[in-house]
Amino acid sequence: MGDKRLHVVAAPASGKTVLGLEVARRLDGPTLVLAPTLAIRDQWMQRLEELFLPAGNSTPDWVSYDLTRPSFFTVSTYQMLHAVMRSTEHEKLPSDEVETDTEVVLQQSVVVDVEEEEEQQMAAEERDERRAYSWLNLKRTDHRNAPLPDLVSLLDQIGIKTVILDEAHHLRSSWWKSLTNLINDLDDIHLLALTATPPYDVSPAEWDRYIALCGPVDAEISVPELVKVKNLCPHQDLVVFSSPVDSEATQINKFREDIVLFVSDLMKNEIFIRFIASHPWIRFPYRHLDVVLQESDVYTSMLVFLNRVGEFIPINALSLVADDITELPSFNYEWLELLLTGIFYPREGKRPKYDPAIEDFRKRLRDIGALQRRKVVLRNPDFIGKLLKRSVSKMDSIVDIANVEFGAYGDRLRMVVLADYIRKDYLPSKGNSEPELDKLGVVPIFERLRRSDISNAKLAVLTGSVLIIPTESEVLFRNIAIDVGITGNDIELSSLPYDTRYQLVKVLSQDRHKMVRVMTDLFSSGGINILVGTKSLLGEGWDAPSINSLIISSIVGSFMLSNQMRGRAIRTEPGNPQKTANIWHLVCVEPNSATPGEDYETIVRRFRAFVGVSQAESLIENGFGRLMIGEPPFTKDEIWEINERMFNRSMKRNEMRESWNDALGEDKEIRLIEDVQFAKEHLPRKAIMKFPLFVLLIGLLQVSGIALTSYLGTNWFPLALFFTSIAIILAIPTFFALLKVIRHISPRHSLGSIAQAVLRALCATGNILTPYPDLRVAVAQGVDDSVYCHLRGANRREESIFLQALQEALNPVSNPRYLLKKQSLFSKYDIIYFAVPKVLGTKKRFATIFQNSWGKYVLGMDLIFTRNSNGHLELLKARTKSMARLKDIRAETVTRWR
Numbered sequence: 001m002g003d004k005r006l007h008v009v010a011a012p013a014s015g016k017t018v019l020g021l022e023v024a025r026r027l028d029g030p031t032l033v034l035a036p037t038l039a040i041r042d043q044w045m046q047r048l049e050e051l052f053l054p055a056g057n058s059t060p061d062w063v064s065y066d067l068t069r070p071s072f073f074t075v076s077t078y079q080m081l082h083a084v085m086r087s088t089e090h091e092k093l094p095s096d097e098v099e100t101d102t103e104v105v106l107q108q109s110v111v112v113d114v115e116e117e118e119e120q121q122m123a124a125e126e127r128d129e130r131r132a133y134s135w136l137n138l139k140r141t142d143h144r145n146a147p148l149p150d151l152v153s154l155l156d157q158i159g160i161k162t163v164i165l166d167e168a169h170h171l172r173s174s175w176w177k178s179l180t181n182l183i184n185d186l187d188d189i190h191l192l193a194l195t196a197t198p199p200y201d202v203s204p205a206e207w208d209r210y211i212a213l214c215g216p217v218d219a220e221i222s223v224p225e226l227v228k229v230k231n232l233c234p235h236q237d238l239v240v241f242s243s244p245v246d247s248e249a250t251q252i253n254k255f256r257e258d259i260v261l262f263v264s265d266l267m268k269n270e271i272f273i274r275f276i277a278s279h280p281w282i283r284f285p286y287r288h289l290d291v292v293l294q295e296s297d298v299y300t301s302m303l304v305f306l307n308r309v310g311e312f313i314p315i316n317a318l319s320l321v322a323d324d325i326t327e328l329p330s331f332n333y334e335w336l337e338l339l340l341t342g343i344f345y346p347r348e349g350k351r352p353k354y355d356p357a358i359e360d361f362r363k364r365l366r367d368i369g370a371l372q373r374r375k376v377v378l379r380n381p382d383f384i385g386k387l388l389k390r391s392v393s394k395m396d397s398i399v400d401i402a403n404v405e406f407g408a409y410g411d412r413l414r415m416v417v418l419a420d421y422i423r424k425d426y427l428p429s430k431g432n433s434e435p436e437l438d439k440l441g442v443v444p445i446f447e448r449l450r451r452s453d454i455s456n457a458k459l460a461v462l463t464g465s466v467l468i469i470p471t472e473s474e475v476l477f478r479n480i481a482i483d484v485g486i487t488g489n490d491i492e493l494s495s496l497p498y499d500t501r502y503q504l505v506k507v508l509s510q511d512r513h514k515m516v517r518v519m520t521d522l523f524s525s526g527g528i529n530i531l532v533g534t535k536s537l538l539g540e541g542w543d544a545p546s547i548n549s550l551i552i553s554s555i556v557g558s559f560m561l562s563n564q565m566r567g568r569a570i571r572t573e574p575g576n577p578q579k580t581a582n583i584w585h586l587v588c589v590e591p592n593s594a595t596p597g598e599d600y601e602t603i604v605r606r607f608r609a610f611v612g613v614s615q616a617e618s619l620i621e622n623g624f625g626r627l628m629i630g631e632p633p634f635t636k637d638e639i640w641e642i643n644e645r646m647f648n649r650s651m652k653r654n655e656m657r658e659s660w661n662d663a664l665g666e667d668k669e670i671r672l673i674e675d676v677q678f679a680k681e682h683l684p685r686k687a688i689m690k691f692p693l694f695v696l697l698i699g700l701l702q703v704s705g706i707a708l709t710s711y712l713g714t715n716w717f718p719l720a721l722f723f724t725s726i727a728i729i730l731a732i733p734t735f736f737a738l739l740k741v742i743r744h745i746s747p748r749h750s751l752g753s754i755a756q757a758v759l760r761a762l763c764a765t766g767n768i769l770t771p772y773p774d775l776r777v778a779v780a781q782g783v784d785d786s787v788y789c790h791l792r793g794a795n796r797r798e799e800s801i802f803l804q805a806l807q808e809a810l811n812p813v814s815n816p817r818y819l820l821k822k823q824s825l826f827s828k829y830d831i832i833y834f835a836v837p838k839v840l841g842t843k844k845r846f847a848t849i850f851q852n853s854w855g856k857y858v859l860g861m862d863l864i865f866t867r868n869s870n871g872h873l874e875l876l877k878a879r880t881k882s883m884a885r886l887k888d889i890r891a892e893t894v895t896r897w898r
Helices: 016-027 038-052 078-088 100-109 116-132 151-157 174-186 202-213 223-228 246-268 270-277 289-294 295-309 333-344 356-368 382-389 395-411 443-453 471-483 512-524 557-569 598-609 637-648 653-664 685-712 715-731 731-743 748-764 796-810 845-857 869-886
Strands: 005-010 031-035 073-077 162-166 189-196 219-221 237-241 415-419 459-462 467-470 493-495 499-507 532-534 551-552 581-588 612-614 620-621 672-678 777-780 787-792 818-823 833-835 861-865 892-897
Touching: 005 016, 016 031, 016 038, 016 162, 016 189, 016 787, 031 038, 038 073, 073 078, 073 620, 078 151, 078 174, 078 246, 100 202, 116 471, 151 174, 151 499, 162 512, 162 612, 174 202, 189 202, 223 653, 237 289, 237 333, 237 612, 237 637, 237 818, 246 333, 246 356, 246 382, 270 295, 270 356, 289 295, 295 333, 295 869, 333 356, 333 598, 382 598, 395 415, 395 443, 395 551, 395 637, 415 443, 443 459, 459 512, 471 499, 471 512, 499 512, 581 598, 598 869, 620 653, 672 796, 748 787, 748 796, 748 845, 796 833, 818 869, 833 869, 845 861, 861 869
Parallel strands: 005 189, 005 219, 031 073, 031 162, 162 189, 237 581, 415 532, 415 551, 459 532, 551 581
Antiparallel strands: 459 467, 467 499, 493 499, 612 620, 620 892, 672 787, 672 892, 777 787, 818 833, 818 861
């Protein structure tokens, strides 16, 4: 800590809390710990008491949870810090900012697909969950109407020496401002920043701000490294598919059938076809050039539609986006969505009055349910996404998983099911012992498991408002409660009116917050086999090392939250060196659909944050592809087969442990590397090589001419001299052309050359500061004809910049400020384009450096500025050509252990 900054990146469950406490102990001075949630705040005190204080002692008086009364060791949340600092500025402390939770707001920002009433329910339940089991619920009302003592002064008075930031970057901007103001105002402190998810994907300005506060990353500890040294257990991710139940499928199928009929009628409607064909943009495109350039996607969709229905397209209309009709993208529902949205909801101005027949099509879309937020949605409207994400078919998947896991593990099973909602109203009553379970949630899942009657499995519920334990575990439960300080008089147990095998627990004292510890100990000691709870309470900060099976029944797909939930299961268990863990993910898809739905996309996105052993080869990597499930569409038979493979795989825990050992290796010096994966179609080798090959052909003709004239004798000396002179002139271009052909002779060589061009430009423009001689581009061929590339010798931030720039150069052209263009000498239609990466397109000087570097390693090309009329026309053509060449194939960033 020479700069008094220590910045550590480590996976969930890797012991960051213990590391922070040890650093504070060694620095030996007053310490302030700031955490993102109440649960994680409490975890800091748990670790302090368990590992650093004498057993049996109560919380010492030198510990404080109150920022207005800091002590030698003070633990609080970022939200409370923000609230206190606002109040010191003579602002009223709002009641909704008092001891609520950072993550509640974060959850509301990522779960954007819930209905308003359910969003409110989720927020309220999460607040209840966290408050119910906070170690210390402080009443703050005395501070709401009066300014608090200045926090900086209070910390200076106690001689604050160390500040520990736990997951500091996952904050709203106003809270980040309060945090940075505090740190800047404190003098001569040591700062320790701990995170599992650094913001590598933010803008350079945000990254610089983050590093200015936390310091450069000093150490990064990955999941495989921790598994290798046995700090985390071997584990595997498993996915169970389901299809919508009948009531859900009926709604979806009706929508699909209505859309098919609508599109069929639209494509045959002469009035609509004539409307598009006679549109001013199509008839007189150059008169409306400005608006066409602004609405280029809508304009292209018109051409795609006309081409699909066989209507003539004027050459001046086509020439704006393509050189030939064959270059137009294929017609699909996505293009039709763009077309109809552009017609019915113009970006600027009011919608004109259309022919009644065209207006009827808009009304039909409204009646079908294909209009939402001023957009036409023909493929996956919100209601289908919600049906799939919340499909009750997932409860059948949970029952299947529980049966398989309990059958294989028996009483040793320690399974946790995490859900988004409690749904307390689904608890059966005496008059209704079997309510219909038509929504996902903790209580419905418990009920579905209870009714399935898994033989001998002990089920339980742990939430902020509902506690249920197995009757057979009552004695053990009471004994554990006494051990943690809850007497028998403080607990009331009553049998569920519909099933005496379970007891509903009520805590009558102020010790309700201790129930998490009681239930955790009951779970760990075998009094519970399957525990159902909310992700708010148990999904982060909760420590139960005995978990060996986790079902994530949550619709949240964000990197941080998914990683935190998964981290509950992969901890090692003291006294059980053979522990392994299965992490189950649930997904509901439409059978036979090429776009299986938002739920599937959420799972794919979630898997980008996880690494595990690939099923294709002995390799640890991230991404959904490592499960070898295949690509949609999935038939019902395929769904069944996938699930059977998952269930069979789940029972082979010893094989899973061995696969980790094989992939990690014993003596290999390997590490986690971030690669970018390209399909061979990404690499335009043929397009690149035809230009230098032409020069080589000319050179070959010169050599042939020299040889021929030499053979014919001295009478042909003038002609030989001519050929020789031309050959000398072309010697240097021929040499470089030969060099370019060699550089692109294979996909691996081609990607290596392109990567060198990108790297050179990034170094020359100062975007990468590590000296170029210390860097090396590494390229490898995959087993499926994919090509992988990564950068060695750089820091993680520089690696991220490089990979992003490389992807932008080779992915379909989007909206870059600058383009590279090469046109054939023999055909004005033979053109290739590449995008100048965003980080290199901010200045013309940077773009020119990239152009020169590209010319050296790849191909000499012209630089086009796209933010004027001519450049925008080139951009339209570049988009069309890249879409035609790549057909929406995109490079992906993958993390691999090699």
